[in-house]
Amino acid sequence: MAEAEPSADGSDPTADGPGATGDSHREPLTFTLAGFREGFVAGTPVALGVAGYGVVFGVVAAGAGLSVAEAALMSATVLAGAAQLVAVELWADPIPVVAVVTTTAVVNLRYVLMGAALRPWFEDLTAGQAYASLFFFADENWALTVAALREGSTRGAFLMGSGVVLWLLWVAATVAGATAGDLVGDPAQYGLDFVVTALFLTLAAGFWEGRESLRPWLAAAAVALVLDALAPGQWYIMGGALAGAAVEVLTYDD
């Protein structure tokens, strides 16, 4: 609380270039070690929170019959927390392959929109840099990256840097959970269930652009709430986000 000086993390807006906001006349992105490092440092506190869930995933995966190596392989190659947890909940012998793979796709559909939202900035990177970075994106570091880019950061490697620290802790925590089993208990008892909500609220506070944001945000919230109440799973994220964008497209005047 009091220990937080504004310079304590990478979200410090003064660390970056001119305050362009992702519009046409911004500085082009670079892809450098310094940018990677900045992402890595900024992503570390969030990755520590996510690691709490990595432990839970490891415990659940071991309970479902996966070996430590198999659980670690899933965390290392899939890197999508919600989808992995749902998949191991569905796990059985024999493995319901179609259900597992389809559910993975459905739970991850929001990434289609989140990846599309990165395009205006990643235009500046080579295809190799952009598509390698996309492997390492998850909800948390996507959000950190968009926040940094909107503040005018030109750090093209930020997504990869913040993604790599997330990946390292996610895999390590999976191994710890799958090995140690049930010793850890419920992450909610440490308040870790609130980390992602707090992260997204912080970002929303930064994304807010006054009256302009009101209409798309109300549409997104309303549709998300309705879908969450009516539809199973995580369709509400996709539906709410699309509704917000659709309202903006329909009410846009040149």
Add this chain to the structure above:
Amino acid sequence: MTDALALDPAVVAVILAMAVVTYGTKSVGHWVVGQVDLSDRVEAGIDVLPGAVVVAFVAPALANGGVAEWLAAAVTVVVARKTGNLLASLAVGVGVVLAVRPVL
């Protein structure tokens, strides 16, 4: 218990299929948007996507929470706006949740 280092080929195959599908969702939207020439109108929609994703994510989480979550959410937003510091708002938000939950 299974051997810790065991890698069943069938399990590995399913995991790799999950990995391919996931990478597909992470990359396909990015790719499609680069293939077509978008009007200013559609670009305005893509520009509001990050905020819309965040709001769609958070609204049900808060609606499904209780007083502890709402209070922590309000404090998180205030700290975020006052300090602009992620670490501070995360710490305060989680701290408030932890402090208020046992009371309510």
